[in-house]
Amino acid sequence: MNIEQYMQDLGQRARAASRLMARADAGAKNAALLGIAAALREQREAILAANREDMAAGRENGLDAALLDRLELTPARFEAMIEGLSQVAALPDPVGGITDLNYRPTGIQVGRMRVPLGVIGIIYESRPNVTIDAAALCLKSGNAAILRGGSEAIRANQAIAACVRAGLASAGLPEDAVQVIETTDRAAVGELITHPEYVDVIVPRGGKGLIERISRDARVPVIKHLDGNCHVYIDDQADEDKALRVAINAKTHRYGTCNTMETLLVAEGIAERILPPLAAAYAEAGVELRGCERARALISDMKQAVDADWYEEYLAPVLAVKVVSGLDEAIEHINHYSSAHTESIITENYTRARRFLAEVDSSSVMVNASTRFADGFEYGLGAEIGISTDKLHARGPVGLEGLTSEKWVVLGDGHIRQ
The missing domain is CATH 3.40.605.10 (Aldehyde Dehydrogenase; Chain A, domain 1)
Structure with a gap:
């Protein structure tokens, strides 16, 4: 031919x-x-x-x-x-x-x-x-x-x-x-x-x-979008049941999709309560955790994360975990490492939710919902041609x-x- x-x-x-x-x-x-x-x-x-x-x-x-x-x-x-x-x-x-x-x-x-x-x-x-x-x-x-x-x-x-x-x-x-x-x-x-x-x-x-x-x-x-390094941030004013449901679903629902969570950020005020049950759920699902020092101090068998992990789209049962001081550090981390695809905050604090929506610079930003919803079908578009993380012409699904x-x-x- x-x-x-x-x-x-x-x-x-x-x-x-x-x-x-x-x-x-x-x-x-x-x-x-x-x-x-x-x-x-x-x-x-x-x-x-x-x-x-x-x-x-x-x-x-x-x-x-x-x-x-x-x-x-x-x-x-x-x-x-x-x-x-x-x-x-x-x-x-x-x-x-x-x-x-x-x-x-x-x-x-x-x-x-x-x-x-x-x-x-x-x-x-x-x-x-x-x-x-x-x-x-x-x-x-x-x-x-x-x-x-x-x-x-x-x-x-x-x-x-x-x-x-x-x-x-x-x-x-x-x-x-x-x-x-x-x-x-x-x-x-x-x-x-x-x-x-x-x-x-x-x-x-x-x-x-x-x-x-x-x-x-x-x-x-x-x-286009190059990759899907998506984040979930669990705020210290999160409902813990919601946080568990969303963080588990965002990672384990499917591993090979661009809207799967690849980095979990947890506020220090809730980390001691929420990380152990999350780690147990991830272990049951076969997810390998790679964390910062503060996260590893709470979960003994968590592997050490390196800087490359914060950029990574694993498309696999691997999750990077970081304990942050609060909303400011979470937003700073996301805007630095994210691929600008999809990010979610779990919180009951309206003011923090609005700040997250306004200040996180990604094509889809969510409150109390799994990143897996970043999809044309779920958004009511019928289907999608793809996800755009560009800012000109089209953005998101x-x-x-x-x-x-x-x-x-x-x-x-x-x-x-x-």
């Missing part, structure tokens, strides 16, 4: 499809989403069988536990894909709405219209469910998409791609509106990220190495609105400028 020619062909077809998608009405887009859901139901066993082949190949090739976890399509995750399509179909169409329409002294009306971005390239590792999430959000927001999944998920992704094409065709929309790259050759990524004439924005989802490479080499704007832009519109009646 000539990769350069193959990718240029994909790009040209995506650009042509994007113009058709930009004028597609909400009814057609929703019909396509429901058509994809119907095709997934029909092909359920074939898709799960393809995923089992991917899983077997992944084990043979030595994929680590975190990647295998992301790769697996469990029955629950399969149903969540279908539910995500239904949720996106039920969401308001973001395209075409005009806001802030006001008369100017000259008599013209000036406002802003929400419009699709155009062609979105999405590069991701492992998770075949991202193929559906990405297709659904790009489709509903009036964009075309070029999807490049990881080589480890090639079988499941191609089976899912066939369902996407079937759903688009059933609604009379161009099948080229969502194209899943068929080759596992890494040169395809290099082509995708260096052709702004075909692609308007790149969304990388995967490991830090992948995202760093895309950010460094792309000639197309990138919506990127849903429909994050895949659109605005343009100025002017309404006149023969008005001329004097």
